[in-house]
Amino acid sequence: xxxxxxxxxxxxxxxxxxxxxxxxxxxxxxxxxxxxxxxxxxxxxxxxxxxxxxxxxxxxxxxxxxxxxxxxxxxxxxxxxxxxxxxxxxxxxxxxxxxxxxxxxxxxxxxxxxxxxxxxxxxxxxxxxxxxxxxxxxxxxxxxxxxxxxxxxxxxxxxxxxxxxxxxxxxxxxxxxxxxxxxxxxxxxxxxxxxxxxxxxxxxxxxxxxxxxxxxxxxxxxxxxxxxxxxxxxxxxxxxxxxxxxxxxxxxxxxxxxxxxxxxxxxxxxxxxxxxxxxxxxxxxxxxxxxxxxxxxxxxxxxxxxxxxxxxxxxxxxxxx
Numbered sequence: 004x005x006x007x008x009x010x011x012x013x014x015x016x017x018x019x020x021x022x023x024x025x026x027x028x029x030x031x032x033x034x035x036x037x038x039x040x041x042x043x044x045x046x047x048x049x050x051x052x053x054x055x056x057x058x059x060x061x062x063x064x065x066x067x068x069x070x071x072x073x074x075x076x077x078x079x080x081x082x083x084x085x086x087x088x089x090x091x092x093x094x095x096x097x098x099x100x101x102x103x104x105x106x107x108x109x110x111x112x113x114x115x116x117x118x119x120x121x122x123x124x125x126x127x128x129x130x131x132x133x134x135x136x137x138x139x140x141x142x143x144x145x146x147x148x149x150x151x152x153x154x155x156x157x158x159x160x161x162x163x164x165x166x167x168x169x170x171x172x173x174x175x176x177x178x179x180x181x182x183x184x185x186x187x188x189x190x191x192x193x194x195x196x197x198x199x200x201x202x203x204x205x206x207x208x209x210x211x212x213x214x215x216x217x218x219x220x221x222x223x224x225x226x227x228x229x230x231x232x233x234x235x236x237x238x239x240x241x242x243x244x245x246x247x248x249x250x251x252x253x254x255x256x257x258x259x260x261x262x263x264x265x266x267x268x269x270x271x272x273x274x275x276x277x278x279x280x281x282x283x284x285x286x287x288x289x290x291x292x293x294x295x296x297x298x299x300x301x302x303x304x305x306x307x308x309x310x311x312x313x314x315x316x317x318x319x320x321x322x323x324x
Contacts, residue, residue, distance in 0.1 A: 005288060007319055008035035010073065010215050010298035011058075014044035015234060018053040018061070024304050025062040031308040032316050036062065037073040037104075037215055037296040042080060042112040045237045045245075045254050056089040063096035070097050073215060073296070074173045074191055076108030078126065079118060083133035084155050087140040094164035101164070103137075104191045104213070105130060106173035110249045120247070127182055128152070134170055134186055141167035171213060174199060184208035191215075195286035204291075214292035216283055217271050219300040220307040224274030230301040231271045232264040239266040271300060277314035284319060 009028035011021050025036055040055040059070055070093070077086040086103075094101035107126035114120055121129065129152045136153055139146045140160050148155040171189035174180040180202045183190050189210035190203050200212050217235060221227035231238070236258035237245065248254055272283045287295045299307035 006034040006294040007316060008037055008294060008296040009033040010037040010296040012298050013039045013041055013055060014049040014052055017051050018058045021058050022061045022065060026065050027304065027308050029066045029068050031312040035294060036068050036070045038070060040072045040075045042115055043251055045251060047251050048233055056093060059093045060096045067099050069100035071102040071213065072104045074104035074106040076113055077105055077133040077137065078129040079108060079113040080115060083136040083153060084140060084158055087137035088160055090168045091141060091160050091163050094168045095162055101168055102171055103168045104171045104173060109246050114249045127178055131182055131186060177202065181206055189213065195290045197290035200291040211293040212291055213294045213296065214287040215296040217298045217300050218280055218283060219271055219273045220275065220310050221303060222275050227273035228264050228268045231273055232267045234300050235271065236262040236267055238270040277318060280315045281318045
């Protein structure tokens, strides 16, 4: 059976509100949680970006749901030895399980220390080495490592969960998919991509496939479209801009000239029609996703949770997904 989860947007909501939403998601009947890991929001209009590890620890104390980071970049802004410690502690604090979702990151978050932003092939190689470093540390012994990108000097993690965290890799192209199939415990997708999922499986990838989408519920469809356009015009962008632009103001400049409300509404289901919300899940299910996480855009989280508890989650589960 497919798991349906809630996607906590660290870019839109402060840490206390994220914890409240996590609890509300469990009460509404969601099965699991995603949470984004950003240093900056995509746009100033989103307005937040808290330190994800503090929030995950708090969520573990108020819910019994498993949590996945969607996704952490363990290569540039934070050394993988430090991410390994953070993830181990997070796993020790989430009774239902913690998954470290990882990816090659975006310049938006990773440029802040002034290091050059690596090209895509180098970022993939860094990600692979970082996963190796983290898994060795989770074994519990003393680790020294001198690799192509990272050095670890006699480090040991003393606080460990009963089981090492699973590592799911976010993959968009064939090289990233091959890496995920080779080293990951699961696959992360932020758009329905049947070819990527098929390639992952054909190359020996095992474990769950997670997918995520955004919606904007409101009683009035026009209001929902306005909210989605204000908060997430970046949903309508295509290409590599999301990986390469370093500042929220660059995304504001780009979206203000290229993106319209109608374009966002084509990407983000908006309004009060439960069938439209259910239909948004179908491409992920048809592509082979095992878990699908939905993010409500905007501030009316309570209305969304009530709507999904009454109208959407029962329909999804009745369909036998």
